[in-house]
Amino acid sequence: MSATVNTQPPVTRSLLGLSKEDLEQYCVASGGKPYRAKQMLEWLYQHRVGSIAEMTNLPAPVREQLAKEFHINDLHHVETKGADDTTRKFLFRLHDGRYVETVFIPASKGLNGRQSSRKTICVSSQVGCAYGCKFCASGLAGFTRNLSAAEIVGQMLAVEKETGESINNIVFMGMGEPLANLKNLIKALEIITSHWGLNIGARSVTVSTSGLAPQIKELAEFPVPIRLAISLHGATDEVRDLIMPVNTKWPIKDLFNSLHHWRLRKKQKISLEYILIQGVNDDLDQASILAKRAKGINAKVNLIPYNTVDGLDWKRPTEEVCYAFRDVIADAGINTTLRLEKGHDINAACGQLRLKKETAEGIIEAPIKAGR
């Protein structure tokens, strides 16, 4: 363990983890007026102030009391990778010396050549990940801790501050398994999608999971129309078992039962994410089984050629193989994309930047080479 890790909790709490109701309760409990909560939220999410002292329509004693108990955002920007007009990856230091990665993906030309207005942020939900998928950098060094709701919301404010851009699309596809941090995820989703908070349309928020079936059912009860993406990466238990330990707990049958349940609650199409790994899951039999599974739940399929990870031996298939795989799915009438990604150079799999930094600082041991 390095001396840079501060295991003490912060003395004050972040205001970014509180809902309107939480803030109203706080105001009343501390002898104030509930409408102060609305004023605080305006300072936080409309004016984006960096300190409680700037909340000038709150009486000075209220500000002083508030500052004794709370701060705003405790994510400290330490590094940016990538040029200004491209996908950029941000590394933030947390209050305990851990690191979290967030990726910003700017608007780009779509397949039809039209400029998209989508400005996407890819947020992390945990430091590390306990699910240990064999191909993934986030899983390599294991799990450290959940991010708080404030640290999830804070990534969006911090990236907007660094880029000067207004984000209108959020994907939970950074480090960690969001459904293993369900309580904080739901609180963050409430703050992200509410008009008093970040006010991002729920249809522009996607939660990705490696397939925690019971939690998928629980999240389906969250009463706003967020989207769901499943990291499938194998069309049969045989292939999934090889690369995703989560499949031994919730095999494909259980996973798809939970997806049927999700569809009863939500109208948006589910996305099946499928990274193509050479010699592992890229044969055309997998493609036709994947097409059948997608058809059964009316899902779309996103194919992503694997990004190589330092210390792992997995490789992406040739472009020819990727296109052949895509054609089998498209020919079955499934809406499918093949993302020959941008940001490949810097992005090379979420979790890598943090892994390098924490390894360099001795916070975590150098990860074991965990190839096939």
Ligand code: SAH
């Ligand atoms: N834990 C959740 C959320 C993380 S999403 C989940 O797994 O869905 C991150 C996505 O990137 C997942 O689909 C994951 O499988 C994928 N991924 C991980 N390592 C990758 C790599 N080296 N190349 C391409 N995609 C990768």
Ligand code: SF4
């Ligand atoms: Fe965790 Fe998702 Fe990576 Fe699997 S793919 S180790 S669940 S972050």
